[in-house]
Amino acid sequence: MAAAVEIPLLTPYKMGKFNLSHRIVLAPLTRQRSYGNVPQPHAILYYSQRTTKGGLLIAEATVVSDTARGYRDTPGIWTKEQVEAWKPIVKAVHDKGGVFFCQIWHGGRVSNTSFQPNGQAPVSSTDRGIPPQTQHDGTVAEYSTPRRSRTEEIPQIVDDFRLAARHAIEAGFDGVEIHGAHGYLLEQFMKDSVNDRTDEYGGSLANRCRFPLEVASAVVDEIGADRVGIRLSPFADYMESFDSDPEALGHYMVESLNGLGILYVHMVEPRMSIVDGRRQIPHRLSGMRKAFKGTFIAAGGYDREEGNKVMEEGYTDLVAYGRPFLANPDLPKRFELNAPLNKYDRFTFYTSDPVVGYTDYPSLDSTA
């Protein structure tokens, strides 16, 4: 195909044992349409619309246990019912030739007692809470004061991730992405603005990274390093979670993950900077990309042009697209043709409707 040769994003790439036909990845996108934490049949259409033969998809953040929850109607993967409910969704992606990873997640203190079993306090690295946050729709999210996990409880949480990874494989997923980004539990340990522990999980950088690395190690032991990726956002400050030295944190993590031989690292770019009226990628992930031995995925604010540019420069192996893929189920096709994109509607990102704002974004075929 002539177009594929000219467009860096549309060149093939071998990620471990997976033969990807292009470099455009579906970023994990929480959609809050998994009623009662059980994946629903409408997700079959949603994910299959976004599947291409040889394309990599990362499923929305999926909670590893009942204490991991912090939002309404996010899918889980700790019960048999949830595993069974994922199966037809994963099958639909595989039937179209896609490669499908499940993002496994613990929210930690980004929660409140109403989501917790017996109304208990959410668990975290700390007992300091998050002030209420105004959402994009104007509503205010309230978070409960968390409970600092006892040192001896941590192996249980590590085990929840291990079991979630096992369940993901049982459901048919090709692998898992450990959610180590955006202020959730793993970051609550990694980042020094949050972690105020005095045990072996707090203090030094090595101590703060101990818990995420134990999670990664347990998941690798359970399902094999060739099926494990991790998402990290050292530069982000979501949910009051930031680090005084993000470069050092990112470096320490990728060097340590090299030792585990994991398949990929998925890095979120620093918040966007607009130069000359459009977003420019500041290339702050370069050092981490050079240090990491596996596949590197970059995400955050990319468009077609910027994605092709970083691909040509060898800045990353793959680019994950969030909002553009949410609104354009046939994003790789549109990039191939340089076709205009549908605009996303942020007001339906997290609404419950099984169709509106979910599976009703048109593809080029349907608008032709």
Ligand SMILES: Cc1cc2nc3c(=O)[nH]c(=O)nc-3n(C[C@H](O)[C@H](O)[C@H](O)COP(=O)(O)O)c2cc1C
């Ligand atoms: C509706 C929505 C849901 C998201 N859910 C998740 C998620 O479940 N896990 C995650 O790691 N990031 C999540 N993100 C972040 C995206 O994966 C992505 O990093 C972000 O949208 C920036 O990329 P973009 O500029 O291509 O949209 C979400 C973003 C949006 C807009």
